[in-house]
Amino acid sequence: MTAFTYDALPGRVVFGSGTARSRLRAEVEALGAKQILVIADNVELAGELSSSFAGRVAATFTEVRPHVPIEAAEQARAAADGADLVLSVGGGSTTGTAKAVALTTGLPILAVPTTYAGSEVTPVWGLTEAGRKTTGTDPRVLPRTVVYDPDLTRTLPVELAAASGLNAMAHCVEAFWAPRRNPVSSAVAEDGIRHLAAGLADPAAAEELLLGAYLAGSAFAVAGSGLHHKICHALGGAFDLPHAQTHAIVLPYVLAFNAPYAADAASRIARALGVTDPVAGLYQLGARLGVPAGLRELGMAESDVDTVLADLHMPADNPRPVTAAALRSLLHAAWAGKDLT
Template sequence: MVQCEPVHSFTYDALPGRVVFGSGVARTGLAAEVERLGASKVLLIASERDTERVRALTAPFADRIAAVFTAVREHVPVATAEAAREAAVGTDAVLCVGGGSTVGAAKAVALTTRLPILAVPTTYAGSEVTPVWGLSEDGVKTTGTDPVVLPRTVVYDPELTASLPPGLARASALNAMAHCVEAFWAPRRNPVSSVVAEEGVRALAAGLREDDPEQLLLGAYLAGSAFAVAGSGLHHKLAHVLGGLGLPHARSHATLLPHVLAFNAPGSPDATARIARALGCDDAVAGLRAVVAAAGMPTGLAELGLRADQLDEVAERTERVVPADNPVPVGGGAMRQLVQRAWEGER
């Protein structure tokens, strides 16, 4: 007989939102979702490199596109947010088609205008199902939570992620994996978010092994859902500091993930056991390292451009914001040691 963990008191905030999932649904159902929102003057946010695809997707309701914003940037610089908000004047909804940077720009608009967002993700970032926003300025990334930035509707179409370059797809999927792993020890973790996170790890691992966009997109949805409820812990606090310094978002998450899990594993045996089970292995840290290596990701932050003279700053800034209930204490030089190991990688 399987022994179940005791269930303690918990709070679970189910987040509102409509999810439409399926191959081809962006081509066949996007116009209906715009209609469902009652939007007649839409601000379209998309990257310039997606121009042709976005034009085809929005052709059935082109008369409702009142403005277009394409100057999206990673980590949403404040100047980008201000420009996007200016473009939103006179519109009644935001349609974002793209990855995490595009969704982030839409959230920056919604944060001040309260316009509803219809999100069509083309990567596995997961931001589209979280109420978390982020802005960067002068080397510092600031994040916050506000239900107004949670997209009203998300259209998940594996056809859109199938065309991702392999390296970008794997990095983005490991970014989603970080959401799952973090959810096991984040401040608002609970039995429901942990179940979702475990299933997310399982779907993402299968999708990476089989190069299956449908499994990867399902995993990304589950990952974002778990992270949205559980909140942000050590891994994301560290990644946000690195993002403020200009390091690439998805690859930083992928590189950090095995190091943070190895650090927290001694204080979170239940989480590591569930991660190992979802990965189909006996050792969660070794299993995750194998997944990252198979994806061709860097093993250390030095490969991503972080300098040795920045390590003290990264450790100090991260230590100040790590939740008090992190499974392993980060004081007494422990945070600095983690940053050093993550920087060195295999070296």
């Protein structure tokens, strides 16, 4: 076996139906919080969950926006004045906003995810300014505690749940060839795909999807990001495309691009999905779940393909060498919703 390094990330995970309502106060107290900044995309839910410690809520920030524009980050940081804990209740954009606060203040985060984004278990932050999304890694933004409650994801609209689940799937797939991949992260990624596939096959199986999302985020956090995320971050920052849907659309195209050069990864992905051909399996899964056929259905213009190419940095460690011409073909196929040839 090839020698490897595995950095296990610190963090407490509380998982189970009803935990957001029954355990949140105890987790707040365990962190010693006296003044809490609540960041939420659903004010009513956040108010309900924090009702048992409402006296400690110093401020509530709800101006959450996808891709965390720098203006929203600065507003949230201002709202954090005097706080000693950030409570994030919401999807990936909400967690991302909490991370923007933690990045400059060092405040700990208690995250309660309501989608399958996985950001709550990664030290990765992202900010968008002037149409460009910048990402980085910093241990300060890794939430101290995550409360996973499947009850909070059961009410997700079907289309959003599907896209969010496939976004989590992208974390697993990319973990197989990301720069810091290792046998442990690959094992976690494979099991994550298995749980996500089971959850996507049964809309009532919120527990499977949420466990898969946790495993996906954990694998991605250790292995790092590669071609898929570089593409999706550039698209999201430049054109403000919806995050989960963008990842769901692009995923099978990047897999089709890399699979011939990553046979072991493709085999393990296929096994976890329960299919023979992982690329065809992902295309079919997306179509069955109603994922838009191509980026053009999200409002992206064909001319935008060349625009975003200028903002993409070719990853040197991708299984398949990435040239500008090959990347243009990949992006155009994903835009048109046609097979990559």
